[in-house]
Amino acid sequence: MGEAIVITSGKGGVGKTTTSANIGTALALLGKKVIMVDTDIGLRNLDVVMGLENRIIYDLVDVAEGRCRLPQALVKDKRFDELYMLPAAQTKDKHSVTPDQVKEIVTQLKRESDYVIIDCPAGIEQGFKNAVSGADRAIVVTTPENAAVRDADRIIGLLEGENIKSPKLVINRIRANMLKSGDMLDIDEICQVLAIDLIGIVPDDEYVIKAANKGEPTVVNPNSKASIAYRNIARRILGDSVPLMPLEGKEGVMAKVKKLFGLG
Amino acid sequence: MMAAKHHVTIKGNKEGLIFLLDDSCTFETLLQELRYKLEKTHQKILTGPIVHVFVKLGNRSVSESEKQSLIAAIKSKGNLIVQRIESDDDDADQAHDHLFIHKGIVRSGQTFECAGSVLYVGDINPGGSIVARGDIFIMGSLRGLAHAGSDGEESAVIAASHMRPTQLRIAGIISRPPDEWGFDETHMDFAYLNEGKMEINKLNQLHKIRPDIREYKGV
Ligand SMILES: Nc1ncnc2c1ncn2[C@@H]1O[C@H](COP(=O)(O)OP(=O)(O)O)[C@@H](O)[C@H]1O
Ligand SMILES: [Mg+2]
Numbered sequence: 001m002g003e004a005i006v007i008t009s010g011k012g013g014v015g016k017t018t019t020s021a022n023i024g025t026a027l028a029l030l031g032k033k034v035i036m037v038d039t040d041i042g043l044r045n046l047d048v049v050m051g052l053e054n055r056i057i058y059d060l061v062d063v064a065e066g067r068c069r070l071p072q073a074l075v076k077d078k079r080f081d082e083l084y085m086l087p088a089a090q091t092k093d094k095h096s097v098t099p100d101q102v103k104e105i106v107t108q109l110k111r112e113s114d115y116v117i118i119d120c121p122a123g124i125e126q127g128f129k130n131a132v133s134g135a136d137r138a139i140v141v142t143t144p145e146n147a148a149v150r151d152a153d154r155i156i157g158l159l160e161g162e163n164i165k166s167p168k169l170v171i172n173r174i175r176a177n178m179l180k181s182g183d184m185l186d187i188d189e190i191c192q193v194l195a196i197d198l199i200g201i202v203p204d205d206e207y208v209i210k211a212a213n214k215g216e217p218t219v220v221n222p223n224s225k226a227s228i229a230y231r232n233i234a235r236r237i238l239g240d241s242v243p244l245m246p247l248e249g250k251e252g253v254m255a256k257v258k259k260l261f262g263l264g
Numbered sequence: 265m266m267a268a269k270h271h272v273t274i275k276g277n278k279e280g281l282i283f284l285l286d287d288s289c290t291f292e293t294l295l296q297e298l299r300y301k302l303e304k305t306h307q308k309i310l311t312g313p314i315v316h317v318f319v320k321l322g323n324r325s326v327s328e329s330e331k332q333s334l335i336a337a338i339k340s341k342g343n344l345i346v347q348r349i350e351s352d353d354d355d356a357d358q359a360h361d362h363l364f365i366h367k368g369i370v371r372s373g374q375t376f377e378c379a380g381s382v383l384y385v386g387d388i389n390p391g392g393s394i395v396a397r398g399d400i401f402i403m404g405s406l407r408g409l410a411h412a413g414s415d416g417e418e419s420a421v422i423a424a425s426h427m428r429p430t431q432l433r434i435a436g437i438i439s440r441p442p443d444e445w446g447f448d449e450t451h452m453d454f455a456y457l458n459e460g461k462m463e464i465n466k467l468n469q470l471h472k473i474r475p476d477i478r479e480y481k482g483v
C-alpha cells in the first residue's frame with residue numbers, strides 16, 4: 001500500500017503543479033512507482049507540464065461518474081515506465097466530484113503504487129477539500145512573499161482539521177541575490193512563522209519555465225539548480241537525510257536553515 | 265412616569281419575595297422604578313412582618329456600588345431583608361477573573377477567544393486573532409491581532425515576549441503599531457491604555473502602571 005501526498009498552498013501560482021510534476025518524476029527516477037493526480041478541475045495543467053496532454057482519453061470526473069474504469073483513465077508517462085497521471089477534467093468545475101469520490105479513487109491508486117502525488121487547486125473550498133480527502137501527508141508550497149506565506153499558514157491550519165499530520169514545507173522561487181540584499185523574506189523568518197518542518201528550498205530558475213514549455217519536468221535535466229532541489233526533496237520524502245543545497249545567499253542563512261531542518 | 269414599561273416584577277413564594285429586575289434597561293431606570301414601586305404602588309404588601317428578598321438580575325452584571333444601592337433601596341423598607349442577589353452573568357463573571365492557560369499556534373484565519381484572561385504559550389500569526397475579556401499574556405510571538413478587554417474593560421493589558429502585531433485593541437481603542445509607534449517590534453513589552461490612548465512599556469513596569477491588576481483565581 002502506497003502513500004498519498006497532497007501538494008497544496010492556498011495561493012495560486014506559487015508552484016504546486018511544478019512541484020507535483022517534479023516530485024512525482026523525481027520519485028520515479030529513484031525507482032518508485034508513482035501516480036500523479038490532478039485535482040484542479042477546470043484548470044488542469046499538470047498534463048501540460050508533463051507533456052502528456054495529447055494522451056488523455058478519460059479524466060477524474062469520468063472515473064467518478066463511472067464512464068470508465070480507473071485504469072483506463074491513467075495516462076502513462078513517456079519517459080518512465082512506473083510513472084502515471086490521472087488528469088483532471090478541463091470542461092467541468094470542482095463541484096463535479098465530491099471529497100468522498102476522490103478519496104475512494106486515491107485509495108484504489110495507493111494499492112497500485114508506492115506514491116500518489118495529488119496536485120491541489122488554489123483556494124480553500126471544495127477543490128481543496130477534494131484534494132486533501134484521500135491524502136496521508138501534505139507538502140505546503142510557498143514563495144518568499146507575505147501573501148503566499150499568509151495563505152500557507154491558513155492552509156496549515158485547515159490541514160490540522162483534516163487529520164493530516166505534520167505537513168512539510170517547500171519554499172519555492174528563492175532568489176539568491178534578493179536574499180543577499182534583504183529584499184526578500186528570510187527563509188528563517190518564514191520557518192518561524194509557519195512552524196512546520198522544511199523539506200526543501202527551490203531556487204527561482206528560468207529553466208523551470210523553459211522545461212514546462214517543452215512539456216518536460218525540470219528534474220529530467222540533472223544540471224539545473226531547481227532540478228537538484230527537487231531531487232533532494234524526493235530523497236527526503238523517502239527518508240534520506242540530505243543537506244539543503246547551498247545557495248549563494250545571505251551569510252548565515254544556510255546555517256540557520258540547516259539548523260531548522262535538524263542537519264546543522 | 266416610567267409606568268408604561270415594567271422593569272421590576274415582584275413575586276412571592278414560600279421563602280419570601282423574588283424581585284425580578286429587567287436586564288435590558290439602564291441601571292438608573294431600574295433603580296428609579298424599584299424605589300417608586302417600593303414607596304408607592306406596592307406599599308401594602310411590603311409592610312408587615314420580616315420578609316426575605318431574592319433579587320434576580322437576569323443577564324445584567326452589576327458593580328459592587330450598584331449592588332449596594334439596590335440593597336439600600338430595598339432595605340429602606342424596614343421589613344425587607346435582602347438574602348441574595350443573583351445574576352445569570354455570574355458564571356461569565358467568574359470566568360472573567362480566571363486566567364486560562366493555552367498552548368498552540370493561532371494561524372491565519374483562526375480566532376482564539378477567551379472568556380477571561382489568557383496566558384497563551386505559542387504564536388499568534390499574521391491573519392490570526394486572540395480575543396479575551398480580560399488580559400492577554402503571550403509567551404511567544406504576537407504577529408496577528410490581539411484584543412484585550414473585549415467587553416470594554418479599559419484597564420486590560422496585552423503583553424507578549426515578542427510583539428510585532430498587525431493591530432492591537434484594548435476595549436474600544438484600536439492601534440496600528442508600526443504606523444503609530446514608529447517601531448515594528450518589541451520584546452517583553454505590554455500595551456495598555458493611558459487616558460484613552462494606547463501606550464507601550466516594559467513588562468517590568470506593569471506592576472507600577474497597573475498596581476491593581478486583577479488577582480487571578482484558580483491559577
Ligand atoms: N522554481 C521556479 N523557478 C521559476 N519559475 C517557477 C518556479 N516554480 C514555478 N515557476 C513558474 O511559476 C508559474 C506558476 O507555477 P505553477 O506550478 O503552475 O503554480 P500553481 O500550480 O501553484 O498555480 C509557472 O509559470 C511556473 O513555470
Ligand atoms: Mg496548478
